[in-house]
């Protein structure tokens with residue numbers, strides 16, 4: 171059951187992670203700017219996302235990332251679909267930079283709830299996460315660099331709030347949104363392959379592996395000590411799910427200067443408590459003022475799990 175939910179993309183972020191995440195994420199689903207949390211805002215102290223090619227700052231980021239941006243020539247033309255996909259990737263990578271920067275800062279500043287065990291563990295965790303911040307900066311700069319080289323509009327960051335306030339929940343949330351990313355990049359590959367930009371396949375494959383390495387680390391650090399590799403075939407997702415999840419859970423409403431040509435959905439909330447690995451009826455709720463009940467009764471709920479055929483269930487007793 172849990173895997174089915176995970177796969178539903180936007181459901182993943184509201185329900186699949188540890189119960190503690192579920193609580194805070196759901197709170198934020200309803201009002202992301204709630205809780206008096208100060209929104210995260212760019213630029214970073216190093217000026218990111220404004221980093222010029224060939225600058226000393228870029229060199230510093232590459233050193234912190236343990237590696238470089240690809241240095242080959244970029245295409246001067248990409249398809250419209252590819253431009254949309256790179257826009258979404260840039261949007262997500264900018265969020266990830268924000269998230270992991272905030273996490274590193276919390277650990278560094280000994281924010282209550284973010285005290286990491288022994289000095290040795292603290293060093294390992296901070297070392298890994300500082301590299302992740304720089305690696306995500308390069309992912310974002312790379313995506314925007316591709317858009318710029320092809321004469322497309324680059325993506326500017328939004329303001330963000332994060333539905334977590336302690337280290338364990340922060341890692342669980344990181345693992346959950348990385349699951350969504352790992353599913354969504356599968357559909358990015360299909361788009362690039364089918365829309366004439368197959369030159370990006372290797373590049374995106376290298377990022378999928380990189381994000382998978384990160385996820386293994388977050389899973390292994392979980393208090394539940396999850397095995398690093400979750401499944402033989404990771405669950406699929408799609409751009410609209412990924413963007414919906416970002417909008418519902420972390421983006422401060424109205425704070426994004428860039429508009430993406432991707433549909434988004436409202437939150438689907440799981441009302442049944444303690445859903446377990448057995449057959450049961452599960453209740454969901456959603457807020458949509460424009461749709462009537464007769465229409466809702468014709469809807470299906472679709473579970474996506476791994477690379478299997480989606481499971482399609484009719485809704486029952488909508489009210």
Ligand SMILES: *[C@@H]1O[C@H](CO)[C@@H](O)[C@H](O)[C@H]1NC(C)=O
Pocket residue numbers: 207269270272273276281331332333334335336340
């Ligand atoms: C950092 O700590 C603040 C204060 O508790 C919290 O609001 C924010 O969500 C934390 N960030 C992360 C990524 O955990």
